[in-house]
Amino acid sequence: MKSTQTDLNNSILHQLPFATALVDSSFNLIDVSHTWYQLFQATPDVNNPKQVFKFFEGHEGCTPELLEQYLIGNDIRTIRHKVSSKEGISWLESTFAPWFDDDKNIQGTIIQTIDIGRQTQKDIELEQTKELFQATTEINNIGSWEYNIETEKLSWCKMTKQIHEVPEDYEPNVSEAIEFYKQGYSRNKISMLFHKILQEGASFNERLQIVTQKGEEKWVAAGGKAIKKEGKTLKIFGTFQDINQQVIAEKRTKESERLLTTLIDNLPINVFIKDKDSRKILVNKAECNYLDTSPNELIGKTDFDLYDNDIAKTSRDEDLEVMRSLTPMLGEETINARKDGSITHFLTSKIPLLDLDGKAYGLIGMSMDITNLKQKEEQLRNLINVTAIQNKKLINFAHIVSHNLRSHSANFSMLLDFLIKEKEPEEKERILGMLSSASDNLLDTLENLNEVVDISTNVNLDKKSVNLNKSIERVQQNLSAFLEKNKVQITNTIDDSLQVKSVPAYLESIILNLMTNAVKYRHPMRVPEITLEASKEPKGIAFSITDNGLGIDLDRYGDKIFGMYKTFHNNKDARGLGLYIIKNQIEAMDGYITVDSSINKGSVFKVFFYEENE
Amino acid sequence: MKKMNSIFIVDDDPITVFGIQKMLKASVACENILAFHNGKLAIDQLRQDIENSIPLPEVIFLDINMPIMDGWEFLEEFLKLPIEDKIIINVITSSIDPSDYHKWNEFRLKCFHYLNFKNKPIFKIETTDLSRINLAS
Known part of the structure; x- marks a missing residue:
């Protein structure tokens, strides 16, 4: 029976203008229009019925499972599927409808397929664009507006209304719309831009401020574009975006940036x-x-x-x-x-x-x-050093004073004690003599100490430029008898023009002391020879006096040589004061003195005069 | 009166020497009281005496501040000398510097001899300045 029906319908189906296929309940193709074969790019082979699935193989958007669902369905369904072939891509739309016999029993399925070609792709693209546009609008708070020039009708979309904070049924007109802009720059600007777009069709996109229906100030980005047809502006389409938070954030960023820059810079x-x-x-x-x-x-x-x-x-x-x-x-x-x-x-x-x-x-x-701070620190350190040295000197001096004065007073006490107990007149006389010499000694000591105190307390020293050789000559004249008596040979290599910065009296005292020492401590077997020399150093003048005398054991006395009341030779004239005094004088002038000596060969004393005058 | 063979006074101050001599005369019978102006002269004498087997002084009065060789330097040298008998050394000074006292104490502790410390002025020679035998025994 089936085959009879098939034969009967054959000719009709073949000639149908729409691509149609008849499928039985076992999914075998019963009959197919030529157009269907064409669409599916297959050749008819009636003697070899095929499963319908075979034709949909490789079609996108249509899996065998989906196909089976559609084939056994009780209602009409449509599916879009894509065919890729050598000729390119084509889109098909197949509609599946159940095939009933007279008793309303399902015999199979009628499939009708049409070529929807490229149109579909465009449809999809449009749909996608629409979706994208909507999504973007929602995300970015972008609204739109449209102005019809002919009807002078302005319409706002839902979002634009939301931004203006007006009800959804609000119907704007142009002048009202412009009124929403903040008075001043924003309103002037939008009026001008709107005028320009009407006249010249010039597009715009501007950041402006509006005052909403509820009185809130907002930053918006308003854009407009003229839609033309044959050179004539028909419509104006525009966007309207709420950028308030963005602008405020930008402003804030700029402000904090400026704050930071100002801070860092200043x-x-x-x-x-x-x-x-x-x-x-x-x-x-x-x-x-x-x-x-x-x-x-x-x-x-x-x-x-x-x-x-x-x-x-x-x-x-x-x-x-x-x-x-x-x-x-x-x-x-x-x-x-x-x-x-x-x-x-x-x-x-x-x-x-x-x-x-x-x-x-x-x-x-x-x-x-911190250069200034450092300099101050350095000055302070120098000051501390100076103070420490001064303090040390003071303690030293205090000991000297206490020791020297005490030794005299001790002698007085002892002698007076003797005198009181003594009965013999002769012995009394002797003790009185002793007392008188003790008194002389005390006076001497006091005088010496006074001399030292004078140097140490003379802080405002008047240093002058003094000719060194003239000072030496003066000292030699004063000592002429003493030098002649001892047959001293003096060699002076100092330039006559050489000047040193010194207190004149101190300079002569220094030369006198060093020269007399050189003679006093001469070698008994030699004629005393003194060599005077001077040289320019970076910061001053070094003056040296060399003798061929006894020399000093520096290993033993090195640290004591310039000390007070220190004598190192058996010499009646030695007071142990000369070197102590000149050392103080030299140091008071910011200079220093050094000694080099070897026993039985002689000594070299070197005095350094500081050049800079403060 | 106590008898003694020899006493040294090492001091550069003639008045102190005079004073000590005078006080010694009152308390001890001694023929050889010798004075030296500095430590070097005294140490040289001691070396010579040892060489010539001359009996050494029983007591030395020693000043600290002296030229050439001071009291401390004298003590350093003295301790190196080969002396078997204990000698009493009276260190005499007008110094009230505590460091002098400390130095004396250091010497006293390492010294085989008897060391006394006397501050000037001296008005009297104490028995301990001349004799320590009774105390030691």
């Missing part, structure tokens, strides 16, 4: 940011001022471009260490020398800059100029 500290290769990527005003240049000159430079190699290397090593260890270097004292040689002391901190992975990509540096 800090009285050199601030710089370096990248991984120690190139400067940010510098503040103080840093520019320090290097006497502009930020543009400094950006991209390393310390090697700005400083000497040694200094740059030290700095680079610090940078590397900070970036390697990720430990900030805080408050380190550093010394920097500019190319012109001027030295600056800094208190420097370097803090590593970390990226999101915790790796250092540079560092922030801060340097505070």
